[in-house]
Amino acid sequence: MTDTLIDRRDLAFQLYEVLDTASLTARERFSEHSRETFDAVIETADRMAHDKFATHNSAADKDEPRFVNGQVEMLPEVKDAFRAYAEAGFIAGRYDYELGGMQLPESVMAACNGFFTAANPGTAGYPFLTTAAANLIRVFGNDQQKATFLPHMLSGRFTGTMALTEPHAGSSLADIRTSATPTDGGHYLIKGAKIYISGGDQSITDNIIHMVLARIKGAPAGVRGISLFIVPKVLVDADGNPQQRNGVALAGLIHKLGYRGTTSTALSFGDDAPCHGYLVGEPHQGLKYMFQMMNEARLGVGFGAAVIGYRGYLHSLDYARERLQGRRLAEKNPDAPQVPIIEHADVRRMLLAQKAYCEGGLALCLYGARLVDDQHTHPDPQKRLEAGKLLDLLTPVMKAWPSEFGPKANDLAIQVYGGAGYTREYPVEQCWRDNRLNPIHEGTNGIQALDLLGRKIWQDQSHGLQLLMQAMQVDLEAATTARCQQWALSLSETLQQAVKVTQSLGKTLMQDSPERVLANASVYLHLFGHIVVAWMWLRQANAAAKALADAATDDDRHFYQGKLQAAQYFFHWELPTVAQDLVLLRNQDDTCLNMQADWF
Amino acid sequence: MTDTLIDRRDLAFQLYEVLDTASLTARERFSEHSRETFDAVIETADRMAHDKFATHNSAADKDEPRFVNGQVEMLPEVKDAFRAYAEAGFIAGRYDYELGGMQLPESVMAACNGFFTAANPGTAGYPFLTTAAANLIRVFGNDQQKATFLPHMLSGRFTGTMALTEPHAGSSLADIRTSATPTDGGHYLIKGAKIYISGGDQSITDNIIHMVLARIKGAPAGVRGISLFIVPKVLVDADGNPQQRNGVALAGLIHKLGYRGTTSTALSFGDDAPCHGYLVGEPHQGLKYMFQMMNEARLGVGFGAAVIGYRGYLHSLDYARERLQGRRLAEKNPDAPQVPIIEHADVRRMLLAQKAYCEGGLALCLYGARLVDDQHTHPDPQKRLEAGKLLDLLTPVMKAWPSEFGPKANDLAIQVYGGAGYTREYPVEQCWRDNRLNPIHEGTNGIQALDLLGRKIWQDQSHGLQLLMQAMQVDLEAATTARCQQWALSLSETLQQAVKVTQSLGKTLMQDSPERVLANASVYLHLFGHIVVAWMWLRQANAAAKALADAATDDDRHFYQGKLQAAQYFFHWELPTVAQDLVLLRNQDDTCLNMQADWF
Incomplete structure (x- = not known):
């Protein structure tokens, strides 16, 4: 078992050598920051994740929250960890100084949150959900709502949830039935039931702010009749001081x-007592608001999947270096000492695949975080717009790709451990179970595929896709060594074929019923995702090849060699698997x- | 949740329409049997699995065996189920009538055991291990040993285990250290420690017969110095009546x-009290004996993986037919009623993939069981020999392929359920966890790959491979419809490429160090496995196409159409994935x- 949550050397490489995150400090919003302050925040996150979160990751899995007399009982360590996170200012990490925030870029906050998820995804869920709920109020709430709720959410006095799913509707949000009836008091009365609400109750804070999707009586059917409400567990006065209990149970x-540490709840609204809700923004715009925050939520899922994968990889790497078993094939003397299993090529295959998946997934999500930063803070307004479009396009990939390949890495980590990996005495089986949530929540990966091929690709006359190709072109041209140029060529050829098949799918989509094309949306998502991650590996390989030439220490040389070998793994072993996707899509296989x- | 453990219609198709299992009754050993007696035994297994095993599958997972005061406490239902299985004669199902057996073919016994594993793999482990241990004594034990132990094992009075693995050696059996010291009393004194011994203790029977690998003092190093011992938990007299406790703890x-219902134990031998062991057969031949039983043990693992996959498939199919969610893409009216999720093409993709994996895996293992029958009972001695060679060659595939793709099916079953699949309120997550053992035990799949490419392919001048190609040729030529012929062509072309790459790998193996070739053994296993399972689908498709022409009922027509569509899935979506394997192997990718x- 290793103490390392995310390899800091790798993170520094990705943030500063590949992404040039330090350049963000030239922007006005981040002008009080420097690489030093970024690193200090990351150091704090790493240490706190280690000292306050990792400590009860296994315990919170084994001794999961219990429902006792209508209340939740859970490990006290979760509350301590939440408090530490809030007190360090992480909930408000991205916020303006005047709201008590740290004005940190998303690139840095995403990296910080990576440590907490790697350490303990269950406990990390509470502050993450609170940030997400607070964001909705910050962007779409009125001044009164912001004044009442935000300070308490950002300080960690209240937590937050996102209450979308209903038992009979699942992914089909168009069918939600929870109702909202206006009253003379300015509030609405909410009635209905929600399910799978993460953090819907807990024993961390006295109050919880639920962001609830509901339908105002008389609203149009379908997704255009859904509104967003603030529904506190405990009603508060204008300053947010708790008054009486609200009718959410x-x-x-x-x-x-x-993911057992995060409670998953069934909630009822207005069953035993009236349930007050406060409309956020305009009526019937709830789903639109929700979806404007969805890019970041989905990026968060992808990031989580990548780092849980990464954590399992580091555990199995540690084990493979320590565990002695068998001999090299060429060794014929049965009395020769056993070797560490990392000496077996098939074990290296399983480690290298994990490295390629998890560092590739991390690169993808850090790139996405940078797009969020560029969307909000790039000095050129045109670039801001473009970053937003690229982010829109890549969101389904950044959610789905790491959540397919992170769990696959965890599966390989178990296999590296062998029998030990199958026991609860070792940590990798929990990584595997925790990570299995990520292909499901925040829109299943099947829904991400429909979002990509049914909508995102064609949006704004495929402007996002053109921007993506321009961005890739820069890195294709930046390949200078023979190895990198060969990979750039593979990527470029695959990309051309993908563009061609995309055009032909587009034609069929226009002409006929969309069913035939969209039936293979998951195949397209795999194709597109692999191309994007291959690009992420080319970017890393370009940076590594350049740095290798000047590397001063063995450690550095080994690090960059490892990056290049993992890139080779991706280009030799993974990217070519899309050949089969291309055939199925070309044939519009039915x-x-x-x-x-x-x-x- | 469905009550169906294995689709009986499918099983009948595979046993009688594809494999002509009824023809076995023409052989002398099975001459008292008929299709009716086979079906009656299968019916008994299905009913008993349903009534005695499935009932506590979830309970035994949630309330796993406990270690209390040096003893195992476990659910009483496990003992009842074991007794019922033993009393119905299943432990001795394959044995001669004179040993109290039923002289059933392996084909039928494997099918029967499929129901027990599908119902409850944890509980099924105890009788299966008992059969395996008894087989070792039956084949390699002396008359006294057989007389003393076999009747009590076959009646279920004693259980059995296979005690191979040691903590410091894992897969490297050459390094086991458990020692055996001869005494004047004819027995040996055993000293050492074993780990991951399934069923190593339980609260089902008073006595347990451990089949232990140990090293006689002065034996040669490595695998050629390992002997096999009978080590009873309780010492017995010549008739098997229990005397005092033996020194195994x-x-x-x-x-x-x-797989929580099956205890996994650490055992110590000779620590607190002398531990008696009885040598089986000749000294230093233990691993050879073990490996002569390994084909059947590994086939059992593959079978288990296929049916746990199958069980999850049936659950998710049932759920997809019942669960209403969303609308077809062409439906623009948001007030139209929701449809069962099986109407969504992406859900059908996940169901069809499961069907292709699990029915393909089942076909493979039933074919393997038939080879066991032919090896032992084919009237032509030459055919017996050939069946044994084919079985040898295919054993790593029959172990590894279903244990890769059965868990993959379980993963898809969770995804079909969506959020519900991630909860312990639904049965598919347990299938997924249970099945994860199968790529690990009885030789990890990495070891199967080395066995295939490092040994089995080349054995007897590749005679096994030639026999395989002859057997495939028969089915390639039997394809009569246009669809089947097209699939036969794909298979034939892929096979030719695989043969070519095999020859080139063989050359490198001879010339150089084997490391470069064997580094990609897992890739070869995937290639080889997919070709073999494609063949299994061609066999099913040939049978289905023929039967479809004469089908009298809608149910029959639907069944055969489903078989053909699943075959199409395998040929369009799965078999082409080996293109990437071929490239890596051709390049001897390093x-x-x-x-x-x-x-x-």
Whole structure:
């Protein structure tokens, strides 16, 4: 078992050598920051994640929250960790100084949060959800709502939740039924039931601010009739001081496969007592508001999946270096000492695949965080717009790719451990269980695929796609060594084929029913995701090849050699798998579309 | 949640329409049987699995065996289930009538055991291990040993275990250290420690017969110095009546990710009291004996992986038919009723993939069981020999392929359920956890890959490989419809490329160090496995196409259409993925071989 949550050397490489995060300090918003302050915040996050979060990661999994007399009982360490996170200012890390924030870039905050998730995804869920809920109020709430709720959420006195899903509707938000009836008092009365609400109750804070999607009586059917409400667990006065209990009740806890430290709740609204809700923004705009925050939420899921994968990788790497077993194939003397299993090529294969998946996923999500920064703070307004479009396009990939390949890495980590990996005495099985949530929540990966091929690709006459190709072109041209140029060539050829197949899919989409094209949306997502991550590996390889030439120490040389070898793994072993995607998409394969329910 | 453990219609198709299992009754050993007796035994297994095993599958997972005062406490239902299995004669199902057996073919017994594993893999472990241990004594024990132990194992009075693994050696059996010292009394004194011994203690029977690998003092180093011993938990007289306790002690229970109902134990031998062991067969031949039983053990693992995958598939199919969510893409009216999720093409993709993996895996393992039957009972001695060679060759595939793709199916089953699949309120997460053991035990899949490419392919001048190609040729030629012929062509072309790459790998293996070739053994295993399973799908498709033409009912037509569509899925979506394997193998890609431990 290793203490390392994320390899700091790798993170510094990705942030400063690949992404030039230090250049952000030239922007007005970050002008009081420097690489030193960024590193100091990251150091704080790493240490706190280690000292306050990692300590009870296994305990919170084994001794999960319990539903006792209508209340949640959970480990006291979770509250301590939450407090430490809030007191260090991380909930408000991205916020303006005047709101008590640190005005940190998303690039740095995402990196910080990576440590907390790597240490303990269950406990990290509470502050992350609080930030997300606070963001909705900050952007769409009125001044009164902001004054009442934000200070207490940012200080960690209240937590927050996102209450979307309903039992009968699942992913189909168009079908939510929770109702909101206006009253003369300015508030609405909320009635209905929600399910799978993470952090919907806890024993950390007295109050919880639920951001609830509901339908105002008489609203249009479907997604255009949904509004967003603030529904506090405890009603508060204008300054946020708690008054009486509101009519939202914990109906039960859901027992999950992993991520057990984060409560997953069924909530009822207005069943036993009236439930007050406060409309956020305009009526019927709730889903639009929610989706404007969705890029960051989905990026957060991808980031989490990448770092849980990364954590398992580091554990299995540590184990493979220590564990003695067997001999090299060429060794014929049975009395020769056993070797560490990292000496076996097949074990190196499993480690290298994990490295390629997790460092690639991390690179993708850090790139996404940088797009968030550019969208909000790039000095050129045109670049801000473009960053937003690129972010929109890449969001389904940044959610889905790490959440497919992070769990795959965790699966390989178990296999490296062998029998030990299958026991609860070792940490990798928990990583694997925890990470299995990520392909499901915040829109299943099947829904991400529909979002990509059904909408994002074509948005604004495919402007996002053109921007992506321009961005990739820069890195294709930056390849200077023979190895990098060869990979750039593979990427460029694959990209051309993908563009061609995209055009032909676009034609069919226009002409016919979309069903035939969208039946293979998951295949397209795999193709697109692999191309984007190959690009991330080319960027890393370009940076590593350049740095290798000047590397002064063995440690540095080994680090850059490792990056190049992982890039080679991705280009030799992974990128070519899209050949099969291209064939299926070119043929507009109808195997799944034509399968009949009766034939199963 | 569905009650169906394995689709009986599918099983009948595979056993009788694809494999002609009924023809076995023409052989002398099975001459008292008929299709009716086979079906009656299968019916008994299905019913008993349902009534006695499935009932506590979830309970035994949640309330796993505990180590209390040096003893194991476990659910009483496990004992009842074990007794029912033993009393129905299943432990001795394959044995001669004179040993109290039923003289059932492996084909039928494997199918029967499929129901028990599908119902409850944890509880099924105890009788299966007992059969395996009894087989070792039956084949290699002396008459006294057989008389003393076999009747009590076959009746279920004693259970059995296979005690191979040691803490410091893991997969490297050459390094086991447990020692055996001869005494004047004819027995040996055993001293050492074993780990991950399944069923190493329990509260089902008073006695347990451990089959232990140990090294007689002065034996040669490595695998050629290992002997096999019978080590009973309680010493017995010549008739098997229990006398005093033997010096084998339960050192602890290991807490697993899944398969929790089967105890996984650490055992100590001769620590607190002398531990008697009885040599089986000749000294230093223990590993050879073990490996002669390994084909069947590994086939059992593959079978288990296929049916746990199958069980998850049936659950998710049931859920997809019932669960209403969203609308078809073409439906623009938000007030239209929601549809069952099986109507969404991406859900059908996930169901069809599961069907292709699990029915393909089942076909493979039933084919393997038939080879076991042919090896032992084919009337032509030449065919017996050939069946044994084919079985040898295919064993690593039959172990590894279902144990890769069964868990993959379980992963898809969770995804079909969405959020519900991630909860312990639904059954698919347990299937996924249980099945994760199968790529690890009985030789990890990495070791299967080395066995295939390092040994089995080349054995007897590749006679096994030639037999395989002959057997495939029969089915390639039997393809009569246009669809089947197209698939036969794909398979034939892929096979030719695989043969070519195999020859070139063989040359390098002879000339150079084997390391470069064997570094990619796992890639070869994937290639080889996919070709073999594609063949299994061609066999099913040929049978289905023929039967479809004469099908009399809608149910039959739907069944055969489903088989053909699943075959199409395998040929369009799965078989082409080996293109990437072929490239890596042709290039003798050295990415993993050349990765240095320092570079990680």
